Amino acid sequence: MDATPVWFMRQAGRYMAEYRELRKKHSILELAKTPALACEVTLQPIRRLPIDAAILFADILLPVEPLGLKLRFAPGPSILNPVRTDQDVARLRDKTAAADLGFVYDAVRLIRRELAGKVPLIGFAGAPYTVASYMVEGGPSKNYQRVKAMMTDRPDLWDKLMRKVRQVTAAYLQAQAAAGAQALQLFDSWIGDLSPEQYRRFVRPHSAWVLKEISQCGVPVISFGTGTNGFLEDFAEAGGDVVGVDWRIDLDAARKRLGKRPVQGNLDPVLLFSNKKALKSAVKNVVDRNGGRKGHIFNLGHGILPQTPVENVEAVADWVHEMTSR
Amino acid sequence: MDATPVWFMRQAGRYMAEYRELRKKHSILELAKTPALACEVTLQPIRRLPIDAAILFADILLPVEPLGLKLRFAPGPSILNPVRTDQDVARLRDKTAAADLGFVYDAVRLIRRELAGKVPLIGFAGAPYTVASYMVEGGPSKNYQRVKAMMTDRPDLWDKLMRKVRQVTAAYLQAQAAAGAQALQLFDSWIGDLSPEQYRRFVRPHSAWVLKEISQCGVPVISFGTGTNGFLEDFAEAGGDVVGVDWRIDLDAARKRLGKRPVQGNLDPVLLFSNKKALKSAVKNVVDRNGGRKGHIFNLGHGILPQTPVENVEAVADWVHEMTSR
Numbered sequence: 001m002d003a004t005p006v007w008f009m010r011q012a013g014r015y016m017a018e019y020r021e022l023r024k025k026h027s028i029l030e031l032a033k034t035p036a037l038a039c040e041v042t043l044q045p046i047r048r049l050p051i052d053a054a055i056l057f058a059d060i061l062l063p064v065e066p067l068g069l070k071l072r073f074a075p076g077p078s079i080l081n082p083v084r085t086d087q088d089v090a091r092l093r094d095k096t097a098a099a100d101l102g103f104v105y106d107a108v109r110l111i112r113r114e115l116a117g118k119v120p121l122i123g124f125a126g127a128p129y130t131v132a133s134y135m136v137e138g139g140p141s142k143n144y145q146r147v148k149a150m151m152t153d154r155p156d157l158w159d160k161l162m163r164k165v166r167q168v169t170a171a172y173l174q175a176q177a178a179a180g181a182q183a184l185q186l187f188d189s190w191i192g193d194l195s196p197e198q199y200r201r202f203v204r205p206h207s208a209w210v211l212k213e214i215s216q217c218g219v220p221v222i223s224f225g226t227g228t229n230g231f232l233e234d235f236a237e238a239g240g241d242v243v244g245v246d247w248r249i250d251l252d253a254a255r256k257r258l259g260k261r262p263v264q265g266n267l268d269p270v271l272l273f274s275n276k277k278a279l280k281s282a283v284k285n286v287v288d289r290n291g292g293r294k295g296h297i298f299n300l301g302h303g304i305l306p307q308t309p310v311e312n313v314e315a316v317a318d319w320v321h322e323m324t325s326r
Numbered sequence: 327m328d329a330t331p332v333w334f335m336r337q338a339g340r341y342m343a344e345y346r347e348l349r350k351k352h353s354i355l356e357l358a359k360t361p362a363l364a365c366e367v368t369l370q371p372i373r374r375l376p377i378d379a380a381i382l383f384a385d386i387l388l389p390v391e392p393l394g395l396k397l398r399f400a401p402g403p404s405i406l407n408p409v410r411t412d413q414d415v416a417r418l419r420d421k422t423a424a425a426d427l428g429f430v431y432d433a434v435r436l437i438r439r440e441l442a443g444k445v446p447l448i449g450f451a452g453a454p455y456t457v458a459s460y461m462v463e464g465g466p467s468k469n470y471q472r473v474k475a476m477m478t479d480r481p482d483l484w485d486k487l488m489r490k491v492r493q494v495t496a497a498y499l500q501a502q503a504a505a506g507a508q509a510l511q512l513f514d515s516w517i518g519d520l521s522p523e524q525y526r527r528f529v530r531p532h533s534a535w536v537l538k539e540i541s542q543c544g545v546p547v548i549s550f551g552t553g554t555n556g557f558l559e560d561f562a563e564a565g566g567d568v569v570g571v572d573w574r575i576d577l578d579a580a581r582k583r584l585g586k587r588p589v590q591g592n593l594d595p596v597l598l599f600s601n602k603k604a605l606k607s608a609v610k611n612v613v614d615r616n617g618g619r620k621g622h623i624f625n626l627g628h629g630i631l632p633q634t635p636v637e638n639v640e641a642v643a644d645w646v647h648e649m650t651s652r
Contacts, residue, residue, distance in 0.1 A: 143631060145596050152600040152608075195573045195594050195627075197611055229555035230575040247521040249556040268521050270471050274478040282478075285523055301521075305469060 004287070004296050004324040005052035006317045007122070009224075010303030011045040012057045015310055018044045028073045032058050038107035039114055046119060048310070050317045053119050053183070054111060056176070058104055060126030060187055061134055063168050066100035067092045069135060082138035084146070089161045098171035108179035123181030125173050127188035127225070128165045128206040132158075135165070144193050151202045162206040170213035177217035184214055185222040186240065189302070192227015199231045204238050211239025222264055226302055232257050247301030251289035262295035267316070269300045272308045276315060283316055287323045298324075330613070330622050330650040331378035332643045333448070335550075336629030337371040338383045341636055344370045354399045358384050364433035365440055372445060374636070376643045379445050379509070380437060382502070384430055386452030386513055387460055389494050392426035393418045395461060408464035410472070415487045424497035431505035438506040449507030451499050453514035453551070454491045454532040458484075461491070470519050477528045488532040496539035503543035510540055511548040512566065515628075518553015525557045530564050537565025548590055552628055558583050573627030577615035588621030593642070595626045598634045602641060609642055613649045 013019055019041060022031065031037045041057040061077050068091055070080035083089055111121050126134075136147040151158045173184050188207065191199060207223070214221055223240025229249050236243050236258050243261050245254045247268035255263055271282045290296045298320045304313065340346055345367060348357065357363045367383040387403050394417055396406035409415055437447050452460075462473040477484045499510050514533065517525060533549070540547055549566025555575050562569050562584050569587050571580045573594035581589055597608045616622045624646045630639065 143596055145599060145631070148594070148596045149599055152597060152604045192574070196576045196579075197608075198594070227553070227574065230579070248518070248553065250522045253522075253556070268474070268524070270469055270474045271478060273471060273475055278478040282523075305471070 002324075002326045003321040004290070004298050006298040006320045007051050007053040007055060008045070008304050008313060008317075009055075009300055011049070011051065011055060011313070012041045013304055014306035015304050015308040015313065016044055016048070017310075018048075028059060028075075029071070032062060033103045035103055035106040035110050038103075039110040042107070042111050042121075043114060045313075046115070049314050050321065051119070053122050054115060055122040055185070056104070056108060056111065056124060056181065058107075058124070060124075060131060060189070062101060062104065063097065063125070063131065063172050064135055066097035067135075067164070067168060068097075076140060077134065078139040079134060080138075082146075083132075083135045083161060084150075086157060089157055089164070092161075092164050093168075094164065095167035095171040097168045098175055101172060101175070104172075105175050105179035108176055108181050112180040120182035121180065122183045122185055122222075123173065123176030124185040124187060125169050125176075127186045127191070127223075128162050128169055128210060129194075129203040130188050130190040131169065132161055132165045133190050135161070144190070148198070151198065155202070158202060162202075166206045166210050170210045173210070173214045174217055177214070177219050181219065183220045183222065184217065185224055185244070186210065186214075188223075188225035188228075191225045191235075192246070194231075196231035196234065200234055204234060208238040215239065222297075224264065236261055242295075242297060244299065245301065251286055251296075252291060255290065255293065260295070262297065263290075264297040264299050266299070266301045269302050269305050269308070272300075272304065272312045272316065274312075276312070279312060279316065280319055283319045284323060287320065328650075328652045329647040330616070330624050332624040332646045333377050333379040333381060334371070334630050334639060334643075335381075335626055337375070337377065337381060337639070338367045339630055340632035341630050341634040341639065342370055342374070343636075344374075354385060354401075355397070358388060359429045361429055361432040361436050364429075365436040368433070368437050368447075369440060371639075372441070375640050376647065377445070379448050380441060381448040381511070382430070382434060382437065382450060382507065384433075384450070386450075386457060386515070388427060388430065389423065389451070389457065389498050390461055392423035393461075393490070393494060394423075402466060403460065404465040405460060406464075408472075409458075409461045409487060410476075412483060415483055415490070418487075418490050419494075420490065421493035421497040423494045424501055427498060427501070430498075431501050434502055434505035434507050446508035447506065448509045448511055448548075449499065449502030450511040450513060451495050451502075453512045453517070453549075454488050454495055454536060455520075455529040456514050456516040457495065458487055458491045459516050461487070470516070474524070477524065481528070484528060488528075492532045492536050496536045499536070499540045500543055503540070503545050507545065509546045509548065510543065511550055511570070512536065512540075514549075514551035514554075517551045517561075518572070520557075522557040522560065526560055530560060534564040541565065548623075550590065562587055568621075568623060570625065571627065577612055577622075578617060581616065581619065586621070588623065589616075590623040590625050592625070592627045595628050595631050595634070598626075598630065598638045598642065600638075602638070605638060605642065606645055609645045610649060613646065 224244030244264040550570030552572040570590040
């Protein structure tokens with residue numbers, strides 16, 4: 001079959017009863033840090049849904065702990081000792097921190113064994129900007145005031161911070177690939193709040209560095225960002241084999257701007273709450289805008305939301321396969 | 327002088343000590359509903375800053391009260407009886423609701439008299455989508471799940487709601503112009519979360535209807551939206567003499583996509599917290615990207631944030647004037 005491949009960001013998550021059952025007994029960090037549990041959660045959607053890839057269950061903030069920060073989920077992530085000063089940045093560990101994330105690499109090995117070739121396994125990490133933003137803000141932020149202040153008023157300190165984050169990010173992804181991840185995705189979930197100028201000056205060099213480092217891993221790399229519309233060409237130039245876009249852009253417009261680069265996306269996750277007819281028409285809109293071209297991985301524009309009906313996720317995967325089978 | 331005109335969204339607001347002083351004694355709704363106070367607050371930034379326009383102090387949600395909804399600020403706006411069902415929509419009053427906002431028109435008349443021609447007065451309203459979103463969600467929303475569900479699953483109901491909202495919006499703006507507003511801005515602060523397809527199908531017809539209705543008022547109309555990057559051409563086609571953009575797009579890219587249409591924007595409001603050197607360079611970046619063309623109104627990409635240093639706002643206005651004087 002020649003159909004467009006489908007997977008879903010956050011396909012291992014709260015919308016599945018199996019996942020909620022496990023979460024009653026274990027915290028997010030317990031799931032992520034126990035290879036057998038991370039493996040189980042990673043496999044849950046594979047057992048249930050007709051999807052074409054597994055994605056490692058982990059959290060983009062896992063690397064901040066070995067860097068020296070205190071991470072809590074309550075229930076959203078927060079960092080108890082955020083990075084604000086020269087001393088804070090100087091204290092962060094170097095890239096050897098990635099070696100402390102052995103439970104992730106063990107999970108990768110276990111999942112590969114359990115998958116037994118059924119579908120490939122995607123590893124991932126947060127992109128330097130998104131991870132550094134959390135480290136500076138300490139948690140989700142409305143206006144990203146602190147992180148933008150560091151960029152603008154202390155570009156030297158920002159640069160030091162980003163160099164540390166990018167090194168651990170690359171080492172972390174390289175180790176996932178070495179353990180058996182068959183593709184890697186870099187998530188830049190927060191860059192959509194930057195101006196194109198801020199992205200180009202303060203973010204792109206560091207993302208490009210990571211993407212270049214991991215291009216040596218011998219596996220395809222997906223570079224995903226939300227709200228990249230204002231600097232999509234710049235974002236694509238930073239690297240990655242596939243560019244992931246959110247739902248705020250027409251897929252045909254994205255493909256046109258990206259030339260021959262394969263694209264991943266881009267259904268609005270909120271549409272998964274719609275009735276079947278409206279949802280199918282929205283899926284068809286994405287498929288049609290791809291215009292029968294190859295080089296499309298069907299996905300959402302962001303992660304599956306917690307209350308999403310699982311049967312709708314299943315239907316979307318089926319429809320994409322039907323609509324694109326030749 | 328031939329310099330680029332400057333004003334700031336939310337220039338009457340908490341970043342000014344004078345405003346905070348008044349807010350100790352009066353709620354936001356008291357300020358907005360008492361013409362003498364609305365006038366005072368509108369004039370505060372005019373007295374202090376070298377800006378080229380006043381903007382009426384009001385809230386985009388004022389029209390929801392005469393429509394039949396209960397509005398509270400605690401401190402953010404919330405609607406106690408949000409609109410979810412056929413009955414909720416049927417119960418909403420028609421466009422005669424705009425007549426109940428006489429305190430706004432009185433404020434406009436008073437401000438015009440007090441300004442005595444010093445600078446023009448801009449009136450404004452929330453665009454139908456942003457106001458209807460608040461009405462459905464009941465307050466700020468992370469994923470706009472309810473409003474998108476209504477669009478997708480009950481397009482008939484959504485259409486009825488938007489027709490009611492657009493009528494009161496147009497009548498409200500027409501009455502502001504009749505009372506003396508010398509320009510009008512339509513604020514679509516929330517549309518940036520829509521896909522281009524959602525915007526075109528469920529929002530644009532209604533915004534276009536309002537923009538056409540008020541084009542008869544004989545005053546220039548600014549159509550402002552955040553996150554319009556994915557459908558900027560569609561947004562511009564909906565109408566308005568000037569298109570307002572946020573900071574997520576390079577101003578030269580926006581101007582190129584908008585052809586001869588004048589543009590308003592687009593400094594990131596967070597940059598107003600920067601040191602003077604970095605801030606000046608960011609202002610110069612916006613001015614340079616306009617490339618000396620006429621038809622630019624300098625503004626932020628969104629409203630001034632509460633803790634912004636007032637001296638930075640003043641410096642920005644001065645710099646824009648200096649940089650663009652010929």
